[in-house]
Amino acid sequence: MAMTEELIENKYIEMGISKEVYEFGKEIEQGLKERFDRIDQTTEYNQMKVIDAMQKCRVSAECFQATSGYGYNDIGRDTLEEVYAECFHGEAALVRPQITCGTHALALALMSNLRPGDELLSPVGKPYDTLEEVIGIRPSKGSLAEYGITYRQVDLLNNRDFDFEGIRAAINERTKLVTIQRSKGYETRPTLSIARIKELISFVKSIKPDVICMVDNCYGEFVEEQEPLEVGADMIVGSLIKNLGGGLAPIGGYIVGKKECVDNAAYRLTSPGLGKEVGASLGVIQSFYQGLFQAPTVVSGALKGAIFAANIFEKIGFPVIPNSTESRHDIIQAVTFGCPEGVIAFCQGIQAAAPVDSYVTPEPWDMPGYDSQVIMAAGAFVQGSSIELSADGPIKPPYAVYFQGGLTWYHAKLGILMALQKLMDAGIVTKDFTAANVKDL
Numbered sequence: 331m332a333m334t335e336e337l338i339e340n341k342y343i344e345m346g347i348s349k350e351v352y353e354f355g356k357e358i359e360q361g362l363k364e365r366f367d368r369i370d371q372t373t374e375y376n377q378m379k380v381i382d383a384m385q386k387c388r389v390s391a392e393c394f395q396a397t398s399g400y401g402y403n404d405i406g407r408d409t410l411e412e413v414y415a416e417c418f419h420g421e422a423a424l425v426r427p428q429i430t431c432g433t434h435a436l437a438l439a440l441m442s443n444l445r446p447g448d449e450l451l452s453p454v455g456k457p458y459d460t461l462e463e464v465i466g467i468r469p470s471k472g473s474l475a476e477y478g479i480t481y482r483q484v485d486l487l488n489n490r491d492f493d494f495e496g497i498r499a500a501i502n503e504r505t506k507l508v509t510i511q512r513s514k515g516y517e518t519r520p521t522l523s524i525a526r527i528k529e530l531i532s533f534v535k536s537i538k539p540d541v542i543c544m545v546d547n548c549y550g551e552f553v554e555e556q557e558p559l560e561v562g563a564d565m566i567v568g569s570l571i572k573n574l575g576g577g578l579a580p581i582g583g584y585i586v587g588k589k590e591c592v593d594n595a596a597y598r599l600t601s602p603g604l605g606k607e608v609g610a611s612l613g614v615i616q617s618f619y620q621g622l623f624q625a626p627t628v629v630s631g632a633l634k635g636a637i638f639a640a641n642i643f644e645k646i647g648f649p650v651i652p653n654s655t656e657s658r659h660d661i662i663q664a665v666t667f668g669c670p671e672g673v674i675a676f677c678q679g680i681q682a683a684a685p686v687d688s689y690v691t692p693e694p695w696d697m698p699g700y701d702s703q704v705i706m707a708a709g710a711f712v713q714g715s716s717i718e719l720s721a722d723g724p725i726k727p728p729y730a731v732y733f734q735g736g737l738t739w740y741h742a743k744l745g746i747l748m749a750l751q752k753l754m755d756a757g758i759v760t761k762d763f764t765a766a767n768v769k770d771l
């Protein structure tokens with residue numbers, strides 16, 4: 331064995347991974363070379379896209395200075411918004427620390443572009459949980475419903491295709507905005523590829539050309555070479571503590587797209603008359619630039635981790651979504667263990683491999699808004715950041731865990747091997763790498 335290889339193996343063993351688990355992982359990894367090469371190519375392309383946008387917008391050291399107060403003439407903030415617009419093919423962008431999270435960015439985009447009497451349509455089924463309250467599907471203070479904005483939803487067909495006839499029937503003279511969620515989030519439907527988003531938007535626009543097509547881009551950024559604005563979307567929206575913050579942005583959200591849509595959002599975020607002119611960037615702007623710069627490689631690490639895990643756990647006999655071979659359009663991986671102990675052991679492994687808070691042991695607990703106990707693993711530099719390696723699972727059948735992130739492939743790999751080790755220590759995976767409770771799956 332070459333010396334470095336021996337050092338690596340010994341280090342894993344020293345950190346609590348058994349020789350058997352290490353070697354099992356190594357074999358799986360060797361079978362993934364071609365897929366990893368393809369991810370590296372996408373990363374290379376996206377990395378150049380980011381650098382090219384930064385060069386075209388003449389990013390300079392001056393851009394990194396903190397501003398305070400009103401933030402008039404903040405060239406760092408204004409240039410960053412040009413970089414986002416350039417990189418993602420929008421006319422304009424709003425990228426701000428004052429946008430507190432992904433839900434806030436989505437709520438802002440919706441509330442600023444819809445008026446009383448308008449209707450919102452989701453042609454891809456139920457949106458992300460937190461949007462139910464934004465829209466008013468679940469009654470909530472300040473929802474779109476309270477302002478007289480109605481909502482219609484067309485579910486996917488049983489075969490997961492778009493229900494084109496249903497969508498045609500749902501579009502009416504009040505339909506103003508169509509929201510398309512790229513990632514499956516925590517639903518079981520497949521994540522939408524850019525090609526499918528293109529097909530859907532073309533169909534919607536063929537019925538009503540002036541409808542605004544918004545894509546909830548969370549978890550999908552830089553997974554493919556193209557982004558939704560390149561295939562007809564009018565607006566993309568997301569969080570900076572997911573893909574595009576590259577793990578460095580400590581807060582923030584973005585909206586990129588048609589100038590009118592972005593302006594509407596800016597006048598809602600700050601105030602009519604003020605719009606994008608105010609909003610100091612405080613001290614975080616450099617991390618926004620650097621995070622975007624790192625984002626393609628960070629997303630690549632997270633994707634490799636997700637694929638590695640799918641292959642490991644599928645081989646052992648646990649159902650995984652997406653499966654070991656299918657193409658990826660976001661960074662989320664689900665694994666079903668069929669028993670609460672499996673979910674718990676997995677999350678404890680992810681936690682034990684974290685750079686931060688590795689010594690705490692996560693336990694299931696009652697969380698507001700959930701109808702069962704939930705366990706979460708996160709040892710993150712940024713609180714709640716889900717581009718960092720993190721996992722969670724509700725303690726109810728089918729006992730599935732959802733995990734995502736990993737700022738580097740090596741950390742994702744360690745986390746997954748540690749999770750496998752804990753599953754083996756708990757007797758849920760046998761010594762010959764099969765699922766002990768296979769009858770429950």
Ligand SMILES: *Cc1c(COP(=O)(O)O)cnc(C)c1O
Binds near residue numbers: 460
């Ligand atoms: C995470 C996420 C959101 C909400 O973002 P938060 O930052 O958690 O508020 C919305 N939609 C999708 C698809 C997401 O993944």
